[in-house]
Amino acid sequence: MQQGWGRLQQGGIAALHRLVDGVLIFTALAVSLTIFDHYLTKDWLIVGLIAVISFAFLAESVGLYRSWRVESYLHIVGTCLAAWIAACALLLLLGYFTKLGTDYSRLVVGCWVVSTFAAMALWRLFVRRLQFSLRARNHNIRTGVIIGVTAAGKQLASDIASNPHLGIRLLGFYYCDDIGADSDTAIGTDETKILGSVEDAVAAARDGRIDHVYLALPMREEEKIREILVEFADTQATVHLLPNIFLANMLNSQWHQVGQSNLISVFDTPLEGLNVWYKRLEDLVLATAILTLIAPLMATIAICIRLTSPGPAFFRQRRYGLDGRVIDVWKFRSMTVQENGHRVVQARRGDPRVTRFGRFLRRTSLDELPQLFNVLQGSMSIVGPRPHAVAHNEQYRRVVSGYMLRHKVKPGITGWAQINGWRGETDTLEKMERRVEHDLHYIRNWSLLFDIRILILTLSRGFISHNAY
Structure with missing residues (x-):
């Protein structure tokens, strides 16, 4: 819950930044025109609008609106400057090729370019200071642990402690056998609080008590690092490596810097910042439109289910959603049973539990239509990994590497696996x-x-499938 709420918060901050940037561009233009006794005419308004639109796209392309929690202010300002210079260059090119550049005051343009960047830099400084102040008061805090009582790990702990504005509360260290451990740190000190072994860390992450895990093991322990990463792939914690290492199976990896320590996140989500709101808007628009169109069809299906077999028209089953939280997924009932316990048997070819009308629903995927209500509720998306019954999750997470990483995003009604034929029974x-x-x-x-x-x-x-029984 904390991770999902944190993403929504970050998305709200990113949306606010985009809005304020647009306002600052127009405000700086109006002020520059006033200073040099010019008026805000239609032509200047068009220039301002082009600047806002081009800056918005360029800023998104350089990642200006992503999370900057562990990045320096200079890096933020530099990225902002790069996007603004590119937007201004685009305006200059348009003025040159349209031969309209001479119609605009160079003094106004020069003042506008400089004042806009200055306003954006000051705005970001204000927001950053406000965030630092809130985090110093234990708001918007994430928990973190370090695996490996090593010199690099202790340096990272010192860097995190020296930068409370990052909003990361370090719980302590977990040891990995005797790898990298000094004789005086094996039992722990005030600076290196030992919380347990790697197995204890994995258990804590599975329980949702850890948000960030930092691996600080020597690079010569590549095999051990790989084993640990496999263990944490069964959790929803964001994993970082210290120092840098390259793996083929990273999930939305990004570089970060905490003080003098370089980090790379290994298992992270693509739905950060404004992407959360883009995805949510997509879901709301599509779900509302589809439900409006198919409401008569859904009513007809519900009536047919009640007429052709005893039992309710709808079936609700517990499945894993975002961050591994259990959600209730709605479907049209297609079987004579409503299995929802610790053991759920997948439907097979010729399964006697499937009703005659239910077989048609399953073959055409019409039984999935009630999940549009899950989309409106916010527990599912239109597109994403298909949710599995809780019993199946517990079965496959133990034998399929990276299985729980599917829950880094919301489950979907349709997905990449389904349209490629990987749906139905997994025998x-x-x-x-x-x-x-x-x-x-x-x-x-x-x-x-x-x-x-x-x-x-x-x-x-994607609707008709011979693998759906």
Whole structure:
């Protein structure tokens, strides 16, 4: 819950930054015109509008609106300057090729360019100071632990302690056998509080008590690091490596710097900052539009279910959602049973539990339509990894590497795995591995365009499936 709320908060801050940046561009233009006795005419308004739009796209392309929790202020300002210079260069090119550049005052333009950047830099300084103040008062705090009582780990602990504005509360260290441990730190000191072993850290992360995990083991322990990463792939914690290391199976990895320590997140989510709001807007618009169109169809299906077999029209099953939280997923009832316990048997070919009308619903995916209400509720998305019953999650998380990383995003009604044929019964381990492989590919490469592509492919080949029994 804390991680999901944190993303929404970051998304709100990013949206505010975009709005304020646009206001600052127009305000600086109006002030510059006033200083040099010019008026805000239609032509100047068009220039301002082009500047706002171009800056918005360029700023997004350089990641200006992502989370800057552990980045320096100079890095933020430098990125902002790069986006603004690019936007100004675009305006100059337009003025040159349209031969309208001579119609605008150079003094006004020069004052506007400088004052806009200064206003943006001061605005970001104000927001950063405000965030630092709030975090110093224990607001917007994330918990962190370090695995490995090493010199690098102790340096990182010192850096985190020296930068309380980062909003990271370090709980302590977890040891990894005797790797990197000095004789005086094996039992722990005030500076290196030992919380337990790696197994204890994994258990704490699975319970949701740890937000960030920092691996501070020597690079010569590559095999051990790989084993630890596999363990934490079964949690929702964000994992960072110290120092840098390159792995083929990273999930939305990003570089960070905390003091003098360089970090790279390994298992993270693509839905940070403004992307959270983009995705939510996509879900709300599509779910509302689809429900409006298919309401008569859903009413007809509900009536047919009640007429063809005893029992309710709808079926609710517990499944894992974002960050591994249990959610209730709605479906049209297609079976004579409503299994929702510790043991859920997947439907098989010729399964006697499936009703005659239910077989049609499952083959055409119409039984999934009530999940549009889950989308409106916010527990699911239109596009994302398909949610599995809790019993199936507990079964496969132990045997499929990276299985729980599927829950770094909200589950979806349709997904990349489904349109590629990996849906229905997973009677072999290989089938589940391929499904997870496609789900992780979706998370690594997420974008609104990718979602649109999946939706288009769903219309052409995602509804009817011979693997759905």
